[in-house]
Amino acid sequence: MHPVQFTAESSSNGVVERDFTVGDVPGVLRSPASGATDRAPLILMGHGGGNHKKSPAMAGRAQRLATGCGFHVAVIDAPGHGDRPRTAHDEQEIAELRKAQAAGEPEGPIVVRYNAHLAELAVPEWRATLDALQELPEIGAGGPVGYVGIGLGTAIGVPLVAIEPRITAAVFVSTWPDVLVEKAEQITVPIEFDLQWDDERIPREAGLALFDAFASKEKTLHANAGKHLELPRFEADSAVQFFARHLGRTVTSPA
Amino acid sequence: MHPVQFTAESSSNGVVERDFTVGDVPGVLRSPASGATDRAPLILMGHGGGNHKKSPAMAGRAQRLATGCGFHVAVIDAPGHGDRPRTAHDEQEIAELRKAQAAGEPEGPIVVRYNAHLAELAVPEWRATLDALQELPEIGAGGPVGYVGIGLGTAIGVPLVAIEPRITAAVFVSTWPDVLVEKAEQITVPIEFDLQWDDERIPREAGLALFDAFASKEKTLHANAGKHLELPRFEADSAVQFFARHLGRTVTSPA
Numbered sequence: 001m002h003p004v005q006f007t008a009e010s011s012s013n014g015v016v017e018r019d020f021t022v023g024d025v026p027g028v029l030r031s032p033a034s035g036a037t038d039r040a041p042l043i044l045m046g047h048g049g050g051n052h053k054k055s056p057a058m059a060g061r062a063q064r065l066a067t068g069c070g071f072h073v074a075v076i077d078a079p080g081h082g083d084r085p086r087t088a089h090d091e092q093e094i095a096e097l098r099k100a101q102a103a104g105e106p107e108g109p110i111v112v113r114y115n116a117h118l119a120e121l122a123v124p125e126w127r128a129t130l131d132a133l134q135e136l137p138e139i140g141a142g143g144p145v146g147y148v149g150i151g152l153g154t155a156i157g158v159p160l161v162a163i164e165p166r167i168t169a170a171v172f173v174s175t176w177p178d179v180l181v182e183k184a185e186q187i188t189v190p191i192e193f194d195l196q197w198d199d200e201r202i203p204r205e206a207g208l209a210l211f212d213a214f215a216s217k218e219k220t221l222h223a224n225a226g227k228h229l230e231l232p233r234f235e236a237d238s239a240v241q242f243f244a245r246h247l248g249r250t251v252t253s254p255a
Numbered sequence: 256m257h258p259v260q261f262t263a264e265s266s267s268n269g270v271v272e273r274d275f276t277v278g279d280v281p282g283v284l285r286s287p288a289s290g291a292t293d294r295a296p297l298i299l300m301g302h303g304g305g306n307h308k309k310s311p312a313m314a315g316r317a318q319r320l321a322t323g324c325g326f327h328v329a330v331i332d333a334p335g336h337g338d339r340p341r342t343a344h345d346e347q348e349i350a351e352l353r354k355a356q357a358a359g360e361p362e363g364p365i366v367v368r369y370n371a372h373l374a375e376l377a378v379p380e381w382r383a384t385l386d387a388l389q390e391l392p393e394i395g396a397g398g399p400v401g402y403v404g405i406g407l408g409t410a411i412g413v414p415l416v417a418i419e420p421r422i423t424a425a426v427f428v429s430t431w432p433d434v435l436v437e438k439a440e441q442i443t444v445p446i447e448f449d450l451q452w453d454d455e456r457i458p459r460e461a462g463l464a465l466f467d468a469f470a471s472k473e474k475t476l477h478a479n480a481g482k483h484l485e486l487p488r489f490e491a492d493s494a495v496q497f498f499a500r501h502l503g504r505t506v507t508s509p510a
Binding site for chain 2: 197208211212216217218219220221222223224225232234237238241245
């Protein structure tokens with residue numbers, strides 16, 4: 001097993017940010033500055049396609065989770081993303097995607113197949129990262145673990161949560177749902193599922209069908225008016241409330 | 256115009272509860288005990304069918320809104336409900352409803368038509384109540400006003416919010432949507448709309464169609480796993496967050 005190797009540390013806005021690697025996989029662990037070494041639940045976050053572990057969406061959500069609830073929050077770069085090398089296959093898929101977008105052709109089939117490929121690689125990376133993070137005293141084995149995914153992070157997170165019993169609650173922001181239904185049917189932990197009601201890329205019915213597929217006794221759909229990229233910021237606050245409820249914390253800094 | 260006449264006052268769990276009448280309509284105004292006479296936004300709440308202004312659902316939600324955000328919260332008895340007399344027409348409709356339920360026949364057509372009848376009576380009552388409440392110094396004219404409806408309270412609230420410009424944000428818990436679509440299309444204020452994904456009484460598609468109909472730029476659907484009467488309690492907390500955001504308050508007591 002690869003341990004967590006910390007490579008850099010900085011601090012801003014009440015959050016300590018520690019870059020790390022687990023084997024070849026680079027990540028960042030964000031913790032409340034007021035209690036960076038305190039034992040607290042861990043949230044794993046998966047970034048969107050074409051994005052990376054330090055994107056504004058990841059930094060903003062981690063800040064809310066760390067300062068609002070005292071959580072530790074880990075993000076790793078997906079294969080071919082952020083600080084990780086692209087393979088010839090990555091380059092080829094991205095070129096096909098750009099070509100389809102430029103021609104106004106459907107991007108769905110390419111995104112679905114490429115995300116499924118990345119998820120196959122990423123699921124074992126996440127499990128190894130979780131093994132390593134749980135060796136840290138401030139996280140520990142047996143503590144509560146949540147997952148947040150956006151887009152590609154949901155395409156990776158659904159199969160991950162389906163087979164990873166250490167993750168006990170998850171927030172998924174919608175992605176192309178096509179290949180995920182079968183995995184969603186295996187998920188029984190509490191779910192908050194965000195989709196955009198006026199999504200111009202992903203058909204509404206497909207998103208509703210994915211929500212319907214989760215076997216969770218507690219699951220909540222948050223459907224907001226707006227297009228694909230217009231997810232309201234208050235959903236990040238709602239996710240903090242959701243994890244506070246399920247991972248046993250109190251929101252100390254009201255959202 | 257009928258003024259607010261206070262008829263009783265009590266206090267418990269940090270909430271001052273003042274019974275009132277406006278003309279023939281009995282209501283209750285709940286306020287934070289720490290600031291019962293402080294100027295604060297007003298939330299109007301409409302109770303469910305067969306229920307009344309002091310039902311546990313109304314008291315629980317009012318308690319969260321008053322202590323969590325400092326809001327004043329008013330509930331009035333719907334026509335034929337609570338402390339109000341039933342007409343021969345009320346008795347007849349209720350008898351038909353019980354008969355249909357006992358026979359296992361569809362209750363929808365009776366509920367829809369009876370609720371529409373009650374809404375016609377209740378909308379002007381709410382407007383007169385709001386006129387009177389705004390004469391109180393702790394509420395005042397021109398201050399922010401929100402509306403929460405559950406079931407019948409939604410059947411009344413949708414046509415009310417459609418024509419009442421003083422209400423600037425609303426939470427609706429699902430009801431039989433059939434006759435409300437046309438009114439919903441006239442609503443443009445921010446909406447949070449709760450429906451039960453496994454509702455055994457109201458068809459899912461009809462609920463989704465009503466959400467779709469609201470013309471609001473900001474609208475959020477919260478669909479929760481569970482049957483008609485299983486709305487999770489955390490949705491009451493979510494409503495507090497929603498009104499804090501839209502009526503300009505901070506949640507001081509974390510939900």
